[in-house]
Each structure stands twice: as structure tokens, then as C-alpha cells.
Amino acid sequence: xxxxxxxxxxxxxxxxxxxxxxxxxxxxxxxxxxxxxxxxxxxxxxxxxxxxxxxxxxxxxxxxxxxxxxxxxxxxxxxxxxxxxxxxxxxxxxxxxxxxxxxxxxxxxxxxxxxxxxxxxxxxxxxxxxxxxxxxxxxxxxxxxxxxxxxxxxxxxxxxxxxxxxxxxxxxxxxxxxxxxxxxxxxxxxxxxxxxxxxxxxxxxxxxxxxxxxxxxxxxxxxxxxxxxxxxxxxxxxxxxxxxxxxxxxxxxxxxxxxxxxxxxxxxxxxxxxxxxxxxxxxxxxxxxxxxxxxxxxxxxxxxx
Numbered sequence: 001x002x003x004x005x006x007x008x009x010x011x012x013x014x015x016x017x018x019x020x021x022x023x024x025x026x027x028x029x030x031x032x033x034x035x036x037x038x039x040x041x042x043x044x045x046x047x048x049x050x051x052x053x054x055x056x057x058x059x060x061x062x063x064x065x066x067x068x069x070x071x072x073x074x075x076x077x078x079x080x081x082x083x084x085x086x087x088x089x090x091x092x093x094x095x096x097x098x099x100x101x102x103x104x105x106x107x108x109x110x111x112x113x114x115x116x117x118x119x120x121x122x123x124x125x126x127x128x129x130x131x132x133x134x135x136x137x138x139x140x141x142x143x144x145x146x147x148x149x150x151x152x153x154x155x156x157x158x159x160x161x162x163x164x165x166x167x168x169x170x171x172x173x174x175x176x177x178x179x180x181x182x183x184x185x186x187x188x189x190x191x192x193x194x195x196x197x198x199x200x201x202x203x204x205x206x207x208x209x210x211x212x213x214x215x216x217x218x219x220x221x222x223x224x225x226x227x228x229x230x231x232x233x234x235x236x237x238x239x240x241x242x243x244x245x246x247x248x249x250x251x252x253x254x255x256x257x258x259x260x261x262x263x264x265x266x267x268x269x270x271x272x273x274x275x276x277x278x279x280x281x282x283x284x285x286x287x288x289x290x291x292x293x294x295x296x297x298x299x300x301x302x303x304x305x
Contacts, residue, residue: 013262035136035147038072038116045073049086049090050100063099065090070267076114080108087133094268099217101262104269105131112270117145135261153212153260158251159183162228165248169238169279172247180247181234184280187226197230200304205241206233208300212257215284218266219256222299223281226258229302234280243276245269253281278303 016229038184050062067073067090074087088102112130123140130138138147158235159165163180172180185194198206209229213222243250252264267283270276277283282299 008203011134035116035120035132035138035149036134037147038133038136039110040115041066042071047079049073049075049209050088050102050284065098069098070262072106076108079106083110083112084108085131087092087131088174088204089262092188092265092273093217094278095265097268101216101218103131103133105129119145119147121145123249123289127254153258154187156255158180158255161249161283163247164253165246167247168275169243169245169276171190171248172238173246173265173277174235174239177235177238178231180251181229181238182232184226184234185229185231187258189262195228195230196232198228200233204305205298205301205303211300213284213299214257214260217264218268219253220284221253221257221267221271221281222284223254223257224300224302225255233302235305237278237280240303240305241275241279242274245273245279249273249278250280 013177034172044067048283052063065088069090069092072087072089074085076085077086083107084104086102086104088100090098091101093099093289108131109129110123110227111127116132116136120136122143123145124143126140128137128139128141130140132147134149136147136149138145159180160183163183164176167176198209200206204226209224211222211224214220249265249270252269255263256266267281270281271283280302
């Protein structure tokens with residue numbers, strides 16, 4: 001699976017090429033986190049790089065991967081007389097299909113190594129922007145390497161260990177549902193009060209509060225902004241339909257959407273369960289479009305009864 005809890009180091013898909021930098025499939029300014037060191041290509045990495053997996057909704061034949069979920073493979077090659085980097089990471093689309101999602105950089109300084117150095121490791125010649133899998137770049141300055149991984153969304157801590165992520169959502173007690181929802185609604189809270197309850201329509205849906213939608217193949221979902229959802233209404237939503245997915249499968253999907261990188265198994269396994277679409281997250285349509293925002297069962301409203 002994609003790394004937990006360090007999934008913010010995961011790669012997202014590129015869309016086209018961008019000379020001199022990274023080209024990502026998600027808009028928005030992100031931040032950086034300390035990099036997880038890439039161990040290098042495993043023996044089962046393909047000798048030829050996939051060429052049809054730079055789109056986060058790719059269904060091309062060579063986007064199918066047979067290596068372990070979360071495994072990254074990298075290739076360096078010469079393109080138009082310049083060193084070029086390409087890396088692909090294998091993610092689940094669902095429990096039976098895994099696909100490559102690729103990233104790239106061009107041109108790459110010729111001084112860049114092909115083996116990722118450890119942060120703090122000694123180096124000789126100054127060089128910056130050396131790329132490695134999982135959206136990591138390393139630079140040599142003042143005689144030492146430093147590496148950082150970029151993320152487009154917000155880095156999200158996992159739920160506390162006191163929450164049993166193996167519990168089916170349909171079996172949650174009121175206390176268990178509220179406990180998970182207090183974690184869910186804590187984003188942006190900064191020790192202040194939780195958000196107040198939103199108005200509820202006559203048919204049992206909260207008013208739309210804004211949120212996140214992402215059409216990557218391992219997400220393909222949307223959810224309300226957690227910082228604007230009252231824990232009580234989140235808990236009511238968890239109890240509103242008999243979703244058989246586990247809290248862990250829902251958490252994977254939520255963090256994937258918030259971080260804009262694959263976390264755990266992404267969203268695919270959650271949506272394999274019947275009666276789960278609308279439990280916090282909604283599935284996008286086949287064209288990657290969200291349901292109507294403010295209509296019942298829209299992306300950013302929650303059913304609470």
C-alpha cells in the first residue's frame with residue numbers, strides 16, 4: 001500500500017511536461033516535508049519506463065503495474081541532449097487493479113546522482129534540484145545534501161491510536177462515530193471551538209460548506225471541508241446509511257483527498273462497498289465531475305438523517 005503515516009511523500013500524476021521543473025496533475029501551491037529516502041529500483045522494476053501514465057486518470061495499457069503497491073521505479077535518460085528524469089509509483093485503483101502514476105523533470109543537472117543521498121550526507125560540488133521518486137528533490141549546499149518532498153495539499157496527521165480503524169462504519173457506536181469525527185473536524189481548528197452545525201434541509205442534508213474534489217484514479221472523490229463540518233453532523237452522517245467499509249478505508253480516502261497524494265489504499269476499496277457513497281465522501285462520475293454542490297447528495301453537503 002502507499003505509505004502510512006508518511007503518505008504525504010506519495011507522488012501524484014503529471015499532466016504533460018514542464019521544462020525546468022515538476023509538472024503535477026493537481027493545481028495549487030503546496031509545502032514541503034522531510035523526505036523519505038528512496039531505496040533505489042527493485043529487481044522487479046520494468047526496464048522500460050511506462051509512457052502512458054502521466055495522466056492521473058490514465059487507463060492506457062502500459063499504466064497497469066505488477067509491482068507492490070506504493071513501490072516507485074525511476075529512469076534517467078537523455079532527451080534532446082539533456083539528462084531527463086522519469087519516475088512512476090504503483091497505486092491501487094481498487095482491490096484488483098493497480099496503475100502507474102508518473103512524474104518527471106527536465107532538464108536535470110548532469111551532476112545529480114542516480115542514487116538518492118541521505119539528508120546530511122557529505123557532498124562536494126554544489127548542485128540543486130536533483131529529482132527522485134515520490135516528488136523529492138535534493139540539493140548539495142555547504143558540503144551537505146538536503147532533501148525535501150513537496151505536497152500540494154495539507155499534511156494531515158492520522159487519527160489517534162485510540163480509534164479502531166478496523167471497525168466497520170455500520171457497527172460504530174455513537175461514541176466511536178463522534179471520536180472519529182472530532183479528528184475529522186479538527187483541521188484548522190488551532191485549539192479553538194469545533195465548527196457549529198450547518199442548517200439542514202427538509203430532506204435531511206446540510207447546507208453546502210465547500211470542500212475538496214480530486215479526479216485521480218486512486219481518489220475519484222470529493223468531500224466537504226473538514227474544518228467546516230460540525231462533529232455532531234459528521235457522526236450523524238456516519239450513522240445515516242449502512243456503510244460496510246471500515247473506518248480505515250474511509251480514513252485512507254479522506255487523507256488522500258486532503259493531502260492530494262495517495263495515502264494507504266486511496267479511495268478505491270472504500271467505494272467497493274455498497275451503501276457507502278455519501279458517507280463523508282462522494283464518488284465522482286465517469287468523467288471526473290462532482291455531483292451538484294448544493295443539491296441533495298452533492299459533494300459538499302452531508303446527509304444527517
